[in-house]
Amino acid sequence: MATDPKHLSLDFAKGTLVPSTSTTRTLKDLQDFFADTQTAQAVLKSGSNPIIYEVFESLQPPDPGNLDIGTTILYPGRIGSEFYMTKGHYHIKEDSSEIYVGLAGDGVILLQSRSGNPRWIRMGAGDIVVVPHKWGHRAVNVGQGRLIFFFIYPAEAGHDYESIQKQGFSKLVVEKNNTFEVVDNPRFTRKG
Numbered sequence: 163m164a165t166d167p168k169h170l171s172l173d174f175a176k177g178t179l180v181p182s183t184s185t186t187r188t189l190k191d192l193q194d195f196f197a198d199t200q201t202a203q204a205v206l207k208s209g210s211n212p213i214i215y216e217v218f219e220s221l222q223p224p225d226p227g228n229l230d231i232g233t234t235i236l237y238p239g240r241i242g243s244e245f246y247m248t249k250g251h252y253h254i255k256e257d258s259s260e261i262y263v264g265l266a267g268d269g270v271i272l273l274q275s276r277s278g279n280p281r282w283i284r285m286g287a288g289d290i291v292v293v294p295h296k297w298g299h300r301a302v303n304v305g306q307g308r309l310i311f312f313f314i315y316p317a318e319a320g321h322d323y324e325s326i327q328k329q330g331f332s333k334l335v336v337e338k339n340n341t342f343e344v345v346d347n348p349r350f351t352r353k354g
């Protein structure tokens with residue numbers, strides 16, 4: 163079925179997209195994803211549930227050829243030494259790639275193959291990151307301000323969070339001496 167052309171408006175500084183649907187992810191949603199689960203639990207127990215990121219999306223029917231677009235606003239902060247980050251996912255339809263366009267802030271895109279082969283790419287305003295198909299991807303805010311980026315991917319891609327929840331990423335992005343460091347995740351279980 164033919165889809166109507168659309169017009170949207172993106173505020174580059176704020177990262178908001180109109181019209182769009184928005185999702186807010188808080189620490190409660192991310193508690194199984196941060197490595198330091200003890201600190202995550204302690205923060206939640208203290209009655210605080212900080213917003214980690216917001217996603218503004220314009221979704222199309224998940225048919226071949228359709229594209230989903232949106233923005234992500236990832237707040238600055240850490241749980242223990244690990245910087246605030248998105249859950250991260252693989253695409254369920256494995257031949258789906260994705261493009262990120264950095265709009266503001268200072269981030270790292272963490273990528274890994276299914277077997278855990280890691281890569282990381284720095285992303286700030288004006289940087290473009292190509293996530294090839296089959297690579298798991300997670301955004302990490304290593305700066306003091308908000309990390310804001312635009313994304314585009316096939317509408318039929320689907321998000322596989324379960325693999326990340328169970329297995330984690332092989333690398334963690336942590337604070338060290340006022341900068342960031344990419345270190346091995348001691349709990350990562352290598353497959354294949």
Ligand code: M6P
Nearest residue numbers: 217233234248249250251313321
């Ligand atoms: C990026 C895109 C979105 C994704 C968002 C949040 O902007 O990859 O598809 O939803 O980050 O990441 P996640 O879904 O892994 O929590």
Ligand code: ZN
Nearest residue numbers: 253260299315
């Ligand atoms: Zn994706």
